[in-house]
Amino acid sequence: MAGQIPALPESFAPGIDGVFSDRLGFYFMESKVPGLSKVILNKLNMKDYGEYRAAMEGKTKRGAFRNCKEMFQKMEETFKFCVGCNKIPEHLSEGQTLKRCVKCLNVYYCSKECQKKNWPQHKMFCKKLRLVAIDRLVEWLMFTGDLPFPTEKWTRPQGEVKCWDDWLAMQGDLTPRLDAVLSCINMGVLWKNVSRPRPEDADLRESVWRIESEFLSRALTVGMAMRLFCLDPSSKPFTIHLAGAGLSETMGARLTDFDELDRMYPGHQGIEVVMVGPEVVDGPIMRSPLTSFGPKTKTFISAYKGLYHQFYEELVETKAAAKPDLVVGFHPGFHATQGLGEGWLPTLLLLRDFNIPSFFSVFNEMELNSSLQILSELEMNIKGSGTNPFSSQKPEPVQSSPNNPPSYCNSHFLYFQGLLEQEQFEHPDNYRNLWTV
Numbered sequence: 001m002a003g004q005i006p007a008l009p010e011s012f013a014p015g016i017d018g019v020f021s022d023r024l025g026f027y028f029m030e031s032k033v034p035g036l037s038k039v040i041l042n043k044l045n046m047k048d049y050g051e052y053r054a055a056m057e058g059k060t061k062r063g064a065f066r067n068c069k070e071m072f073q074k075m076e077e078t079f080k081f082c083v084g085c086n087k088i089p090e091h092l093s094e095g096q097t098l099k100r101c102v103k104c105l106n107v108y109y110c111s112k113e114c115q116k117k118n119w120p121q122h123k124m125f126c127k128k129l130r131l132v133a134i135d136r137l138v139e140w141l142m143f144t145g146d147l148p149f150p151t152e153k154w155t156r157p158q159g160e161v162k163c164w165d166d167w168l169a170m171q172g173d174l175t176p177r178l179d180a181v182l183s184c185i186n187m188g189v190l191w192k193n194v195s196r197p198r199p200e201d202a203d204l205r206e207s208v209w210r211i212e213s214e215f216l217s218r219a220l221t222v223g224m225a226m227r228l229f230c231l232d233p234s235s236k237p238f239t240i241h242l243a244g245a246g247l248s249e250t251m252g253a254r255l256t257d258f259d260e261l262d263r264m265y266p267g268h269q270g271i272e273v274v275m276v277g278p279e280v281v282d283g284p285i286m287r288s289p290l291t292s293f294g295p296k297t298k299t300f301i302s303a304y305k306g307l308y309h310q311f312y313e314e315l316v317e318t319k320a321a322a323k324p325d326l327v328v329g330f331h332p333g334f335h336a337t338q339g340l341g342e343g344w345l346p347t348l349l350l351l352r353d354f355n356i357p358s359f360f361s362v363f364n365e366m367e368l369n370s371s372l373q374i375l376s377e378l379e380m381n382i383k384g385s386g387t388n389p390f391s392s393q394k395p396e397p398v399q400s401s402p403n404n405p406p407s408y409c410n411s412h413f414l415y416f417q418g419l420l421e422q423e424q425f426e427h428p429d430n431y432r433n434l435w436t437v
């Protein structure tokens with residue numbers, strides 16, 4: 001059916017019940033490149049979003065690929081649409097094929113005309129998209145266990161480690177660790193099975209570092225949140241709730257994922273990280289939170305699948321889980337849609353009314369501003385915001401609009417605690433006015 005563009009599948013529209021951020025992703029993708037979400041589902045051998053969701057929940061078998069080659073091929077096919085006119089392969093006329101930009105090996109065009117017309121835009125991002133295309137594949141090593149590479153003991157107190165350069169200065173020469181990843185068996189398997197040549201070692205080393213930085217960014221950002229609130233796990237056992245934890249933090253998560261906190265606070269009294277969210281993926285971290293304190297000097301990870309305010313009512317209020325000393329949310333996205341906002345509202349009010357030190361990260365400045373706006377409407381006592389010195393170094397483009405500035409995980413942050421004090425309540429004249437009405 002060349003040229004015919006299917007209507008937006010209704011099941012992708014974000015609804016009131018839209019607490020799943022991936023549903024929103026599908027919706028945006030579908031409105032930009034009609035048919036692309038269907039392509040992705042087809043590649044995954046799924047018929048609709050419901051089935052995708054069920055697979056994510058671990059209810060059905062996912063990724064029934066015959067081999068590695070097929071997996072990488074199908075992944076690549078999800079990027080096959082003309083960035084000039086948004087045509088996907090099934091919209092092309094006979095004999096027409098999509099051709100890849102030879103410089104970045106990341107974007108496709110249906111014709112020379114589309115490529116020429118798109119070049120003024122694409123040339124601003126082509127270089128960066130070349131890196132993105134490498135990262136997208138190297139990231140697989142996170143799932144095979146070849147990444148993250150090990151990190152060193154901290155030789156400086158956490159208060160003095162204020163940015164990536166400070167952290168890197170404690171690590172010594174990274175090259176042997178990067179090279180060990182470059183020469184691992186799976187790195188060989190990877191480039192043998194994808195339809196592009198293996199990049200130069202220098203490019204691969206940088207890619208490995210960018211992917212490691214995304215992983216470490218979470219623990220280092222949590223550490224920064226503790227510093228901003230002047231919280232110290234060396235004096236008492238410490239509980240951190242990761243509200244709204246989702247696929248990126250829990251897919252393939254290991255019990256050791258927050259061990260950088262142990263290096264940050266050597267000799268701490270026990271740190272527990274509880275990952276809470278409706279999109280939490282089943283795995284080894286799916287175990288009950290601690291009711292008493294965990295082992296000293298070790299970070300204990302547990303998880304709960306559901307909305308944060310439900311977790312709080314069910315487990316914290318019944319004392320089946322410890323009260324949080326700090327709540328962190330990576331990219332909560334409550335500014336994005338009404339459905340997500342409504343899912344988050346009871347949680348935001350709970351954080352405010354129980355006066356819990358809370359810290360959120362976002363992908364960019366625009367998200368930061370709209371999130372700040374929502375929090376100030378809720379009369380939150382916002383204590384500060386800014387750019388995160390421990391932002392991920394890995395560029396993250398929008399799949400359906402690659403010719404746009406990429407985002408970076410945890411690039412900006414804001415933190416708040418409790419209710420904003422109302423000026424009128426502090427003013428004696430206003431008190432009088434209130435009472436005489």
Ligand SMILES: [Zn+2]
Pocket residue numbers: 082083084085086087109110111114
């Ligand atoms: Zn085109």
Ligand SMILES: [Zn+2]
Pocket residue numbers: 101102103104105106107122126127129
């Ligand atoms: Zn290019």
